[in-house]
Amino acid sequence: MNRPVTLGEFIVEKQSEFPYATGELSQLLTSIRLAAKVVNREINKAGLADILGAIGSENVQGENQMKLDVFANDTFINAMRAMGEVCGVGSEELEDFISFNDEIHKEAKYVVLMDPLDGSSNIDVNVSVGTIFSIYRRVTPVGTPVQLEDFLQPGNKQVAAGYVVYGSSTMLVYTTGHGVNGFTLDPSIGVFCLSHPNMCIPEEGKIYSVNEGNYAHFHGGVKKYIKYCQEVDESTNRPYTSRYIGSLVSDFHRNLLKGGIYIYPTGTKAPKGKLRLLYECNPLAMIAEQAGGKASDGINRILDIQPEELHQRVPYFIGSPKMVETAEAFIRAEE
Numbered sequence: 001m002n003r004p005v006t007l008g009e010f011i012v013e014k015q016s017e018f019p020y021a022t023g024e025l026s027q028l029l030t031s032i033r034l035a036a037k038v039v040n041r042e043i044n045k046a047g048l049a050d051i052l053g054a055i056g057s058e059n060v061q062g063e064n065q066m067k068l069d070v071f072a073n074d075t076f077i078n079a080m081r082a083m084g085e086v087c088g089v090g091s092e093e094l095e096d097f098i099s100f101n102d103e104i105h106k107e108a109k110y111v112v113l114m115d116p117l118d119g120s121s122n123i124d125v126n127v128s129v130g131t132i133f134s135i136y137r138r139v140t141p142v143g144t145p146v147q148l149e150d151f152l153q154p155g156n157k158q159v160a161a162g163y164v165v166y167g168s169s170t171m172l173v174y175t176t177g178h179g180v181n182g183f184t185l186d187p188s189i190g191v192f193c194l195s196h197p198n199m200c201i202p203e204e205g206k207i208y209s210v211n212e213g214n215y216a217h218f219h220g221g222v223k224k225y226i227k228y229c230q231e232v233d234e235s236t237n238r239p240y241t242s243r244y245i246g247s248l249v250s251d252f253h254r255n256l257l258k259g260g261i262y263i264y265p266t267g268t269k270a271p272k273g274k275l276r277l278l279y280e281c282n283p284l285a286m287i288a289e290q291a292g293g294k295a296s297d298g299i300n301r302i303l304d305i306q307p308e309e310l311h312q313r314v315p316y317f318i319g320s321p322k323m324v325e326t327a328e329a330f331i332r333a334e335e
């Protein structure tokens with residue numbers, strides 16, 4: 001067996017391909033990789049905690065899960081605070097962004113936005129969850145405290161983005177704008193190894209992923225597209241297969257590998273959609289596009305949306321390019 005390339009080696013190798021790179025982004029990815037392993041260890045124990053929790057009340061399981069949201073949040077923030085590359089972090093779990101102002105952060109150029117634990121309601125039933133991260137260069141002067149405008153940049157300004165899926169195996173998938181690569185954690189040695197080089201999403205797929213329980217709340221174009229997915233038509237491989245885990249990272253990861261579309265539209269229950277532009281939609285959109293896919297709010301390219309607030313929500317259509325285009329056509333037709 002050939003010795004696998006480790007994530008650490010891969011980061012160093014890629015860094016040397018960019019002669020002017022200072023290594024700061026590499027160091028930042030190293031901090032994220034370390035935090036991912038710590039969170040992975042804790043998530044693996046959640047099953048044990050649930051077994052113990054069966055003696056107690058439902059409340060304890062609820063609290064446990066809340067603790068894992070906070071644990072993941074704190075772990076990633078501490079890993080980034082410990083090094084000098086990041087000057088500020090925004091997180092789904094924090095009302096406002098954090099500014100790092102210690103001596104070691106004086107030269108820091110990067111801000112990070114993250115969803116520390118995605119799909120956290122799935123933890124207590126042992127279903128895959130994830131972490132999503134998004135990295136930008138700050139726009140305000142280095143050496144001054146970060147400002148809101150450093151975080152409210154459109155997704156097309158991301159310098160890197162990625163996710164970790166804590167699944168039947170744990171994977172870290174990321175891009176720095178030169179394709180997408182996936183690494184699987186070998187738990188016996190605690191090392192991420194390159195398992196999915198140069199990931200590409202199929203142009204078309206057979207999977208559609210949407211919470212159909214909300215069907216009655218959706219608007220006409222989305223309802224018609226869902227019906228289209230269910231219609232019989234051999235020439236286009238329909239009906240498609242419906243798959244919905246309820247963890248965006250896991251649903252997206254499956255569709256990235258197999259081809260498919262993930263939809264979280266607006267509806268009377270979620271007038272602006274549910275998913276957050278900065279923590280969830282932009283990073284996965286960058287990965288989708290780097291893998292040959294598409295991400296849209298139904299009308300506009302996700303990566304071109306100018307964010308107006310940290311916790312902004314948007315409707316979301318992401319996956320195989322032809323499927324996203326077809327969904328967009330249904331939405332346009334109803335406008």
Ligand code: AHG
Pocket residue numbers: 092115117118119120121211246247248249274
């Ligand atoms: P989070 O756990 O980070 O709050 O994200 C939950 C999100 C996403 O992971 C998932 O796809 C979606 O919520 C599921 O929502 P519904 O239960 O409304 O389908």
Ligand code: MN
Pocket residue numbers: 115117118119248280
């Ligand atoms: Mn989430």
Ligand code: MN
Pocket residue numbers: 092115116117118119120
């Ligand atoms: Mn979350």
Ligand code: MN
Pocket residue numbers: 092120
């Ligand atoms: Mn949440």
